[in-house]
Amino acid sequence: MSRVISVHSFRGGTGKSNAAANVATLLAAQGQRVGVVDTDIQSPGIHTLFGLNQEAIRYSLNQYLWGTCDITQAAHDMTASLDPGLAGRVYLVPSSIRANDIARVMREGYDVGLLNEGFRQLVKELSLDVLMLDTHPGLNEETLLSIAMSNTLAIVLRPDHQDYEGTSVTLSVARKLKVPDLVLVVNKTPPVFDPEEVKERVRTAYECEVAAVLPHSDELMALSSAGIFVLRYPDHPVTSLLREITARLTA
Amino acid sequence: MTESPGFILVADDDAVNRLLLARGLERDGHRVRAVANGLEALEALRDGLFDCVLLDVLMPGMDGYQVLECIRSEPRFRHIPVIMISALEDVDSVVRCIEMGAEDYLPKPFDPVLLRARINAGLARKRLHDLEQEYLEQVGHVAAAAADVETGTFESRQLDGVARRDDALGQLARVFQQMAAEVQARERLLKQEVRQLRIEIDEARAARQVAEITQTEYFRDLQAKASELRLGPDTQE
Numbered sequence: 031m032s033r034v035i036s037v038h039s040f041r042g043g044t045g046k047s048n049a050a051a052n053v054a055t056l057l058a059a060q061g062q063r064v065g066v067v068d069t070d071i072q073s074p075g076i077h078t079l080f081g082l083n084q085e086a087i088r089y090s091l092n093q094y095l096w097g098t099c100d101i102t103q104a105a106h107d108m109t110a111s112l113d114p115g116l117a118g119r120v121y122l123v124p125s126s127i128r129a130n131d132i133a134r135v136m137r138e139g140y141d142v143g144l145l146n147e148g149f150r151q152l153v154k155e156l157s158l159d160v161l162m163l164d165t166h167p168g169l170n171e172e173t174l175l176s177i178a179m180s181n182t183l184a185i186v187l188r189p190d191h192q193d194y195e196g197t198s199v200t201l202s203v204a205r206k207l208k209v210p211d212l213v214l215v216v217n218k219t220p221p222v223f224d225p226e227e228v229k230e231r232v233r234t235a236y237e238c239e240v241a242a243v244l245p246h247s248d249e250l251m252a253l254s255s256a257g258i259f260v261l262r263y264p265d266h267p268v269t270s271l272l273r274e275i276t277a278r279l280t281a
Numbered sequence: 282m283t284e285s286p287g288f289i290l291v292a293d294d295d296a297v298n299r300l301l302l303a304r305g306l307e308r309d310g311h312r313v314r315a316v317a318n319g320l321e322a323l324e325a326l327r328d329g330l331f332d333c334v335l336l337d338v339l340m341p342g343m344d345g346y347q348v349l350e351c352i353r354s355e356p357r358f359r360h361i362p363v364i365m366i367s368a369l370e371d372v373d374s375v376v377r378c379i380e381m382g383a384e385d386y387l388p389k390p391f392d393p394v395l396l397r398a399r400i401n402a403g404l405a406r407k408r409l410h411d412l413e414q415e416y417l418e419q420v421g422h423v424a425a426a427a428a429d430v431e432t433g434t435f436e437s438r439q440l441d442g443v444a445r446r447d448d449a450l451g452q453l454a455r456v457f458q459q460m461a462a463e464v465q466a467r468e469r470l471l472k473q474e475v476r477q478l479r480i481e482i483d484e485a486r487a488a489r490q491v492a493e494i495t496q497t498e499y500f501r502d503l504q505a506k507a508s509e510l511r512l513g514p515d516t517q518e
Contacts, residue, residue, distance in 0.1 A: 034511070146510055169494050178507040191481070195490075198482045202491045203500075207507045222471040235480035 032153045035279050036163040036180040038173065040196025042073070044186040045217040045244070045254075049275065050164045051079040052260045054120055056276040058109065059260075061117035062159040065105065065152050067091065069145065069176055070166040071135050074125035079258060080108045082124055090126040094148055095140040101148035102155045113261055121156055142171045146179060160280065169203060177204050182211040182279055184241065188218045189228055194235075201236055213239050215275055218246035241278040242271045286310035287332030287404045292322035292348065293366060294340040298389070302335060302366075305393055306400065319343025323351055326358055333403040335387065337366045338374050346381065353382040360410045362403035416450065419443045423454055430461050437462050 037050040047070075054064045068076045068091065077084060084090070089104040105121040112120060126132065153161050163176040177183055183204050187193040197214070204212055216232055219225060225243040233240045250268060253259060260269045289311050293299045299315045306313045314329065316322050318340050326334070334352065338345040345365060352358045362384040367374050375386045384406065385399050422443050429435035443454035494500055503510075 171499055174494070174500060174503055175510070178503045179510045181511060194480050195482050195487050198487045199490045199494075202487070203494055206491075206495055207504055209507075210511075220471065222468060231480060235482075 032158055032161065033181045033280065034149065034153075034161045034163065034179050035182045035184060036165055036176045037184045037186065038165045038177065038200060039167055039186040039193070040169070040200050041193055042167040044167075044188055044193065046167075046186045047076040047164050048079060048254055048259070049184070049186055049215060049217065049244075049272070050162050051076055051258055052272045053276045053279060054160075054162050055112060055116070055258045056260055056273060057160055057280065058112070058116045058118035058120045060276075062280075063119045063121075063157055065121045065123065065156060065158045065161045066164065067123040067149065067152070067161065068125040068164050069172050070164060071125045071172070072132060072166055074127055074132075076164045077122060077124040077127070080120070080122050081111055081257060082106060082108065082122060084124060084127050087124070090124045090131070091148075092126040092131045092135065094123075095144055096134075101151050105152060105156060112258060118159075119156075121152075121158070123152070142175055145172055145175055149179060169200065174203070174207075177209060178207045180209055182213065183209045184213050184215055184275070184279060186215045186217050187232075188246075189216055189220075189223060189232070197236065201238060213241045213278060215241050216243040219243050220246055239278075241275045244268060244271050285401075285404060285408065286312070287400075287407070288312045288329065289314075289400065290322060290325055290329070290331045290334045291315040292317075292319065292325075292335065292340070292345070293337040294318055295337070298337070298366070298391075301391060302396070305391065305396055309397060309400070311400070319345070319348040322348050326352070326361075331361055332407045333400060334361055334363045335366055335400075336363055336383075338371070338378065339367075346377070349378060349381050349383055360407070360414075362406050364399050364403055419446070419450060419454075423450070423457060426454075426457060426461070430464070435461055435465075437465075 037046050037053070039046040050066065054066045057064045066076065068074050071091065087106060089099040091104055093099040094101045094104045101123065104123045106124070108120045108122050109116050149161060149163075152158060163180070165173045165176050185197055185200055187197045201212065214232060214236060216228055219228055225245070229240045229243045245268065253263065256262070259266070260272055263269055286309070289306055291299055291302045291306070291313055293302065293315070294317050296317070299317070303313045303315045314325055316325050320343050322334070322336065323343075336345045336348055349363055349365070352361065352363055363382070365375065365378040365383045365386040366389060367378070367386055368389050378386060384403050387396060387399055419442070422440060426435055426440050429439070437458050440454045440458050444451055444458055446454070495504075
């Protein structure tokens with residue numbers, strides 16, 4: 031049975047896309063067939079982590095939503111460029127970074143319902159075990175749809191006051207949509223914080239399981255922006271934490 | 282009186298020479314210990330912190346060469362200037378002593394002016410060496426303090442000695458102490474905040490935001506068909 035996992039954060043800059051890309055890669059390393067859709071149409075980004083050159087591709091999620099291509103044509107197999115040794119597959123459906131395309135989405139919008147149809151088609155046509163949705167921060171219509179469709183929703187937050195309230199709002203909304211599995215990921219935790227204590231406090235405050243507490247450091251920021259962290263640094267302690275998150279999201 | 286007196290070891294088997302040297306040196310304000318042979322000289326070196334050694338070349342038992350060799354091979358003593366005492370005509374022995382590491386030589390019979398000049402030059406070299414050693418030790422303290430900051434074991438008072446210097450190293454130590462204190466204060470504050478980590482949410486405002494989203498027609502529609510939207514076992518038929 032396939033599973034849809036949305037990775038969301040109420041505010042930007044939490045490291046949501048990074049977490050999604052690394053979890054997808056770890057799943058593929060376990061032999062799973064994984065699809066990743068960048069539903070952050072207004073500010074796409076996850077393609078850079080996968081190393082996809084958008085100039086070299088013809089179709090993205092935008093073309094699918096405008097009816098000019100099939101969703102599977104917008105799905106790019108990233109496995110070979112990530113690591114040919116991966117036992118599974120990673121397919122990426124990027125959102126277009128062309129200024130005209132983004133402007134058109136903002137101006138004309140699109141039929142949000144097509145997303146659901148497209149996600150189902152992707153899962154079916156590509157025989158996906160897991161479909162991961164990298165969402166737009168906040169709670170707009172496509173994000174709400176992504177959340178509603180999810181079997182698991184991972185909400186990424188930083189341990190700071192700016193993220194607390196938005197996370198609470200997202201959780202309330204997800205509970206009203208009866209998402210079966212909700213989990214929090216605390217990211218960019220200052221080194222002075224005790225991860226176990228942060229985990230317990232966040233869990234208590236939201237009455238929601240915390241999959242992991244990831245640390246913040248300048249070194250990590252620099253290393254993780256250049257590609258898929260778990261492939262470049264398989265023995266790093268943060269990779270172990272990302273493995274824990276992966277195990278929890280697919281438990 | 283010399284401006285910078287030192288502690289001087291005189292080793293000479295001739296009692297008259299010992300007396301003459303000791304008196305001359307004490308008149309200039311130095312502290313003196315006089316011994317009669319090489320073995321006593323080495324024992325005295327082990328007991329005291331001498332600034333300079335006046336060493337007769339020819340002594341019964343252990344002679345001046347042997348004592349000089351011991352001094353130069355022992356790390357604790359090798360920096361102490363050694364001035365050899367020899368007869369004026371004995372140029373070969375003077376050359377040999379210089380080659381073995383003696384700083385200088387003093388011909389017999391002693392000339393008080395020459396004695397003073399030789400001793401002062403030796404003491405100046407010793408002081409320069411001591412200052413250099415002290416400087417290097419204190420640089421070591423600063424380096425150790427940097428390592429302690431990294432491991433979180435730094436205590437601000439551990440650099441007090443270096444910080445009292447009135448040179449650039451002292452300034453470095455003071456700035457370092459100040460910066461480390463600021464970092465420690467900041468860390469203490471952060472730790473305090475962690476202990477007080479409160480996840481405070483304005484429930485009323487959050488509820489308003491939730492209501493704004495959930496009361497829309499789009500959301501109600503989504504809510505009604507959410508379970509249908511989720512992929513079920515039929516998706517991969």
